[in-house]
Amino acid sequence: MQAVVFDTDGVITDSARLHAAAWQAAFDAWLAAHPPADPARRGPFDPVADYARYVDGKSRLDGAAAFLASRVPEPDRATVEAVAADKERRYTALLRERGADAFPGTVLLLRELRRTRTPLAAASASRHARAVLASAHVLGLFDALVDGVESARLGLPGKPQPALFLEAARRLGVPPGRCAVVEDATAGVAAARRGGFGLVVGVDRSPGQELAPELRRYGADLVVSDLSALLPEPPARPPHPPGAPR
């Protein structure tokens, strides 16, 4: 592979947990106020399974629409927008309070790839991706960034369509077949596969590696729990996870 495109939330920075917590609070508030007619669909949002299945990797509105459609027959546009706006308020508050860090294993791999002059891009459905990468001090490691703001400006369809990744590869000047994609969401893995990318690396940080089979089913060539596993020589000590006591 001659270039690498990295998804952002959950791959570069530990911000996916903030997205999941904000979605959980917004969906549960909506479910409590508007219990679905079918009692089997009234249960709370599961921040692991439902996050992975309905919202991870998708734009804010697509994610809200996908989860709500799993609970009520035809959620109207106003409902989808209201829940998405509520999630956005909660997410920005969480980001302000807790911040986001880059995963140390990802930073090691990014530095190694820069040392070998491999063109690198970050791609994300999130409109916050630029600010999150900057606050985690890794924005400068990328040659290109295609985020939620850019994809809205260009009218790009979200994942599982490959448009974001194809735009990132185009900006790096490398054909998709010569470019790797690193992703933690099934929608993103599917997008990379559809786009004809040469290598699709899945990232499963769940404690029991329970998401790995799904990532493979959607087309990941390999799945790792930390990107330091892709270094030519793994670090002597495992990288320090963000937020853990030293």
Ligand SMILES: O=P(O)(O)OC[C@H]1O[C@@H](O)[C@H](O)[C@@H](O)[C@@H]1O
């Ligand atoms: O609302 P934002 O920050 O523009 O982000 C949209 C989406 O961005 C993706 O990167 C996350 O995986 C989703 O959980 C999130 O909802």
